Amino acid sequence: MAKESMKNDQKMGWIFISPALAFLSLTSFIPLLYALTVSFTNYDIKRPNQVIRFVGLRNYLTGLRDSEFITSVKSTLLIVGISLALEFLIGLSLSLILSKERRGYKIWRTILLIPNVIAPVVVGVLWRMLLNPDYGLYKLWFDRIGLQKAWLSDPVWARIAVIIVETWTWTPFVMLTLVAGLKSLSETPFEAARIDGASGWQIFRYITMPMLKPIMAVAVLLRTMDAFKMFDNIYVLTYGGPGLATEVMSLRIYKKGLKYFDIAVASAQSWIFLICIFVLSYIIAKKFVHVESRLE
């Protein structure tokens, strides 16, 4: 009887998740598998009558030998690495301040969230205007304090501009996640530490940080996966320039696939990109599991 009820429950479970599964299959799995298939063929959209053949790993080798793709990998690692570090540093600091229930903090948390709710293309346009060399508001302010830089036309400063924009956009997300994490922590260990005479730093170092680690790992995981996909704001802000200074992997793959219509190589590069993100996410997730078991 119990076995039958369990079977019925399972059946119902499948019925409930089937719309979501169908939606995911249509929007994610099928395109992914299609791209995987194309990446092993000589498919050329410019030659619709060509016979499609299996070409093994040729597109993957071409994709990996593409000097512009390699450059974009380096740029992505640099921009993502620095942006994530800054987002965490600033996000954690803000969350430690704003997690306390004081007057006006709720409003601040809402105001600080604004950059995160603006569409990425709008963020790009906004910052392109703010850093415009002739009439940009921030450019004029920076000039006044002696920071006269060619923000979007010098390779180093263009990268810095992209990092600033990325950090500005995503720090609120990190802050909000960590505020939620801090608020969910039990008060007992903190009270005990205070009674034992622990300093503020000791409480942060030995209680807050270890307890917050699982939440931080989730935030790192989500942000890493997302940061690697950055596209819209760079497309509008610098279009990968000057030269190739800010050309990230997703922009490069977009150009290969939809500007040069080399769909087969672009599909192979997309899969290389996906595998890289997957491996990185796996490492972070593994670390998270490790932390959780240690806490148990």
Added chain:
Amino acid sequence: MKRFVCVALLSLFVLSSFCFAADLKLPDLSGKEITVYYMASATYDAAAMQMAPIFEKLTGCKVKVVADPYASLYEKEFTALVTGSDAYDVLQVAYQWDGQFVPFLESLDDSIKSYGINMEDFIPGVMLNSGYWDGKNYGIPNACDVYSFIYRKDLFEKAGVNPPTTWDEVNTISAKLTSGGVLFGMSLAGLGEQVGQFWRARYIGLGGKLLNEKWEPALSQFKDQGLKAANLLVELLKYCPEGTLSYGYPEQMQSFISGKVAMAEVWPSFLRGPAGDPNKSNVVGKWAFAPYPNGTGELSAWSLGIPKSSKNKDAAFAWIAFFTTEENQRDFFKNIGIGPTRIAVYQDEKLLAERPDLNGILPGLLKPVPRFRVAQSQEAYDFMDARVSGFLSGQMTPEKFIEEVDAKWKELFSENKPTVEYTGP
């Protein structure tokens, strides 16, 4: 009063279109609807939007105008063509895309004949490079341009200099006119996808060749010209406003019409409208165009074509025929600044007297420097443009630029080598 003048002008414009339509003999297309796809630039799309209601009145056919910026136009048009989409009935095609688009476009030869359109009325340097492929017309040129200088007549007169006739002179004049961070000698559109043209114009002007007749890159054979062109451009940046390498066309245009620069290398179509508009420009009546030294200005040409998958080919051709008439081209030039493709407009004495800025454009269009139009075009030019931006921003040396472009182009043109002979510079 101003409103009255506007209404009167518009009425005249509509009336002239009606009068001309009588000569064109447009068919009755009642009940039909076509979608025309143009570049969004406040020029070509603006002209299409102006003409759509007039065309509907004349033929009964509704016209839906869709427009996208240059950056995304190619991918959207090409995707629509290769997927056999019937979303668009008329496409505005940049000539450098012809090699890829032609297999998916309808030949217009029969319709051209039946409408009695004489293709010899079009500027040969434009017509043969835009919409014309392997002896057939796949598009009718609707707009053209050639890179030129726009310069401040008042500042040139004051400094006692004439528009440059050599590339060295471009730098010396720019240096002379640059003063104290307030006025700059030159303005360029320095974004990666636009900046390559400036190097190519100098390189070709100095005698360099991009490819030989077998589509093999010739850059390493003309290395001296390549390096000299690169050095001239690097030096010229000193006389341009700070941040030039992040300038797109809007920023470049702004720098000229605000009076910040004495000269700019531009597509005349984009600038003549705003530069002559007293509501936008500080330099109205103070500017003129001059051709590039040795006529090495790169060509811009657009044609209107019909996808094979269109379900309204007759109505689509009627629109193209109507849109490219001499009368409409004259009006588009006068009202919007679009470069005409018909010779007669450039020889219209009355128009030349009224709009002297039309002078000096035709010589460049008669022998233009076209981009190559094969399937590899987009990637080849993009690769070069990004590296021109690279050496200008100090990320690589000009030697490395030549080396890298030569190697990449070799790779690009060795696969799927074009079957037609290369005849360009």
